Structures are given as structure tokens and as C-alpha cells.
Amino acid sequence: MIKPGTVLLAEDLKGKGHSWDMVKSKVWERLYIPIAEDADDFFIVDKDQD
Template sequence: MTSEKADTTNFLKAIRLINIENDACSFEVGKIPVLQNINATYFFAKNDIALQHSPHPAPRKQYVITTKGKLKFSVTNGHSFIIEPGIILIAADTLGNGHTWEIIDGNEWERIYIPINDDCDDYFIAD
């Protein structure tokens, strides 16, 4: 099941965590179109920070929408990036050791998870 692509020239900044060779984790920088209908059946909010500094893969392919907090994500290939409100994270690194994150401004991370069905497009467009 997939949705038609949105007809728009406006985009939101996005970073997608991905698996690369040998189930290592990397990321891509890009965007997703605004006004895009996504195939999701539920969402949930979270503010738990128990996994901070703990390597882990994404439990499922999902959008992660940060509403509060600024974080540094690190991936197994040694690179890192910053996530803060206004940047959509697409967690698609479901294999291997995955990624780690740490809060770099304040002591909270509030976010909304929107799981993406495995057979659906995440609408990510790499830069």
C-alpha cells in the first residue's frame, strides 16, 4: 500500500538513518515533501531518555518528530549529525548495532514516533 506523491514544491529538512554493508549504520541528509499523506496506522509520544548513549537499531522503520530537545546522533561508521525541532528523523536502521544519541542542549527529548509500514514509501529525497 502506498500513497500518491504530494504535488508540492515545499519540503521539510530530513535525515534518514540507514543500514549499509555488514548491517552497519549511516545516514543521508535530504527532505520530505509537505502535504504528503503517509501510510501510518498509529503514532505515540515519548520523553524517556533511558537509551541515551546506548547503541541500538530502530525497532521498526519510523518517522521521529522532535518537539523539544537538541541531540547529537552518532552512527557506526563514525559520523554524526544534529537533530532538533524542525528536522524530521527517519529511522530505518533496523539491523546491526544501529545508532547512539545524546542530548546536547538541556536535559529533555520530547518526540513523536510515526511507524511506517514496511511496504510503504518514506518519501525521503536525498540532497
């Protein structure tokens, strides 16, 4: 269950996508950020966190 204030990052480049059911609400705020396949996401792994 995703509650208000939760940020969900979902990557699905090859599948059918995702489905959602609204529970106790009709408001759904979302932001889609398309990332091209093989594009640089500028993510840098913090190796000290291993």
C-alpha cells in the same frame, strides 16, 4: 546536530541501532514507528523529481 522541528527518519533493520547525546537540553520528544521487514510502506517514487 538535530534541531527542534527537524524530522529524522532512520532505518536500521540489521544493525545495532543508534545512540544519541543530548546537547543543551534534557527534553527529547520522539515517535517510533516499527515497520515489519518486507512490509509495504506505500512509498511512491515521484519520477518527475529525478
